[in-house]
Amino acid sequence: MSDDYLVRIGKLIRDARQHRGWTQSQLAEALGTSQSAVNRIERGNQNISLEMIARIGEALDSEIVSLGYAGPMHLRVVGGRRLSGSIDVKTSKNACVALLCASLLNKGRTVLRRVARIEEVFRILEVLNSIGVRTRWINDGVDLEIVPPATLDLNAIDAEAARRTRSIIMFLGPLLHRMNHFKLPYAGGCDLGTRTVEPHLIALRRFGLDITATEGIYHAEVQRTSPDRPIVLTERGDTVTENALLAAARHDGVTVIRNASSNYMVQDLCFFLEALGVKVEGIGTTTLTVHGVHTIDVDVDYSPSEDPVEAMSLLAAAVVTESELTIRRVPIEFMEIELAVLEEMGLHADRSAEYAADNGRTRLVDLTVRPSKLEAPIDKIHPMPFPGLNIDNVPFFAAIAAVAQGKTLIHDWVYDNRAIYLTDLNRLGGRLQLLDPHRVLVEGPTRWRAAEMMCPPALRPAVVVLLAMMAAEGTSVLRNVYVINRGYEDLAERLNSVGAQIETFRDI
Ligand SMILES: CC(=O)N[C@H]1[C@@H](OP(=O)(O)OP(=O)(O)OC[C@H]2O[C@@H](n3ccc(=O)[nH]c3=O)[C@H](O)[C@@H]2O)O[C@H](CO)[C@@H](O)[C@@H]1O
Numbered sequence: 001m002s003d004d005y006l007v008r009i010g011k012l013i014r015d016a017r018q019h020r021g022w023t024q025s026q027l028a029e030a031l032g033t034s035q036s037a038v039n040r041i042e043r044g045n046q047n048i049s050l051e052m053i054a055r056i057g058e059a060l061d062s063e064i065v066s067l068g069y070a071g072p073m074h075l076r077v078v079g080g081r082r083l084s085g086s087i088d089v090k091t092s093k094n095a096c097v098a099l100l101c102a103s104l105l106n107k108g109r110t111v112l113r114r115v116a117r118i119e120e121v122f123r124i125l126e127v128l129n130s131i132g133v134r135t136r137w138i139n140d141g142v143d144l145e146i147v148p149p150a151t152l153d154l155n156a157i158d159a160e161a162a163r164r165t166r167s168i169i170m171f172l173g174p175l176l177h178r179m180n181h182f183k184l185p186y187a188g189g190c191d192l193g194t195r196t197v198e199p200h201l202i203a204l205r206r207f208g209l210d211i212t213a214t215e216g217i218y219h220a221e222v223q224r225t226s227p228d229r230p231i232v233l234t235e236r237g238d239t240v241t242e243n244a245l246l247a248a249a250r251h252d253g254v255t256v257i258r259n260a261s262s263n264y265m266v267q268d269l270c271f272f273l274e275a276l277g278v279k280v281e282g283i284g285t286t287t288l289t290v291h292g293v294h295t296i297d298v299d300v301d302y303s304p305s306e307d308p309v310e311a312m313s314l315l316a317a318a319v320v321t322e323s324e325l326t327i328r329r330v331p332i333e334f335m336e337i338e339l340a341v342l343e344e345m346g347l348h349a350d351r352s353a354e355y356a357a358d359n360g361r362t363r364l365v366d367l368t369v370r371p372s373k374l375e376a377p378i379d380k381i382h383p384m385p386f387p388g389l390n391i392d393n394v395p396f397f398a399a400i401a402a403v404a405q406g407k408t409l410i411h412d413w414v415y416d417n418r419a420i421y422l423t424d425l426n427r428l429g430g431r432l433q434l435l436d437p438h439r440v441l442v443e444g445p446t447r448w449r450a451a452e453m454m455c456p457p458a459l460r461p462a463v464v465v466l467l468a469m470m471a472a473e474g475t476s477v478l479r480n481v482y483v484i485n486r487g488y489e490d491l492a493e494r495l496n497s498v499g500a501q502i503e504t505f506r507d508i
Pocket residue numbers: 093094095097166167194195196235236237238239240265385391392414415
């Protein structure tokens with residue numbers, strides 16, 4: 001763009017902002033950037049992408065800067081390029097959404113460091129803002145500050161934002177301590193088939209929460225009681241464990257939760273609860289003993305840990321593009337089984353010495369993946385609750401199996417609809433056979449070919465398709481990638497920084 005053009009666009013943006021009655025800081029906050037960046041944009045001193053113009057248009061709800069506005073985002077991928085260098089893993093979507101819900105426990109100011117700027121986080125922030133919670137990006141848009149009001153206005157809830165995420169269900173645990181009756185929209189999220197909420201309702205009933213569900217709304221009635229014996233979760237789910245923890249945190253007494261998940265997001269939540277003054281015993285095991293406190297009113301500062309699923313995604317990117325890539329800040333405890341399986345398949349990877357994540361607890365390593373000749377594993381790939389192979393990492397094994405010699409059986413017993421989407425890889429030259437809704441047989445190696453296709457409506461399969469496009473010679477197009485942006489911050493840009501060629505565009 002010529003400088004003159006930038007100045008004109010900057011002026012349009014300033015006019016639209018002033019028309020809305022916003023300061024530069026308010027616009028910066030809505031965009032997750034700094035006031036100084038907005039100032040530069042408005043003065044025409046900063047190159048601005050169509051993508052950013054579209055985001056500003058959406059934030060300001062302005063026709064003036066509606067160039068490229070609103071339509072779904074797509075990716076154009078020039079494949080066949082090797083990646084090189086190093087890339088950092090960001091904080092995890094799944095811990096960040098849990099911690100945002102957990103901030104509702106605290107009357108004081110919560111600061112969460114380096115929160116992933118992803119659509120899933122934006123949806124929860126929209127919901128929090130709509131009920132009166134003040135949130136703002138600070139430190140150049142890197143950290144998040146959350147200040148709750150004295151009373152929450154649940155009648156004003158942004159139901160549309162709430163319905164786009166499943167994580168809204170984690171409002172139940174904190175809210176049962178704040179009000180006696182409330183309503184919440186049904187939880188949504190990825191289209192992975194039916195996902196039960198029953199275990200949440202069973203666990204929370206022990207604290208006196210009674211839910212009836214009608215016409216897309218949960219009606220909650222609370223008559224607070226003490227769980228008189230351990231809460232035994234009917235399944236070892238991550239968010240149900242988190243919900244039980246959130247309820248137990250402000251229950252004035254000791255709660256024992258059995259069959260608890262000890263997965264990464266649960267551990268991050270436990271560390272955060274400890275920072276709030278709630279003692280949790282058994283972190284990392286399947287029995288958690290929570291010493292709840294009646295009131296939590298502290299100014300807390302916490303750094304959520306890195307995302308093992310993003311680490312796996314980046315590792316898979318290196319494998320399918322036959323690249324040497326260093327993935328920094330890998331939470332190794334949550335990748336060990338994946339790496340053990342991959343080593344058996346023939347993957348060469350070096351690990352650095354371990355170092356601590358910013359939360360002081362999670363162990364990180366830098367992992368250098370080298371081009372390797374892979375063989376299909378002898379046994380099937382199947383997930384288990386932690387410490388098993390992570391359920392969300394299973395789809396990446398489909399892409400990796402596709403470049404390995406031989407046949408790999410992938411058994412995703414967890415989700416009804418996720419394995420099906422993996423067969424989208426066939427459009428790119430893959431040879432995947434759906435044996436039943438849960439089992440896929442992948443035959444490799446694959447000669448990938450470019451294609452234009454719609455994004456599958458599920459986060460991890462969508463990223464797997466993107467990775468195959470990066471491996472395929474030629475130009476591919478992936479349409480409507482909201483689902484990827486739900487869980488990955490600036491993925492295209494970050495992959496480009498290590499050698500990929502991915503352009504974002506919208507229908508104008
Ligand atoms: C925001 C968040 O953190 N989301 C994660 C969380 O979702 P979440 O905790 O919501 O996962 P679900 O409750 O949907 O559980 C996933 C599926 O596994 C089944 N199930 C689970 C445990 C068990 O012991 N037995 C069993 O059958 C459930 O019935 C369901 O079909 O955990 C999932 C499983 O790790 C991950 O894919 C999601 O990324």
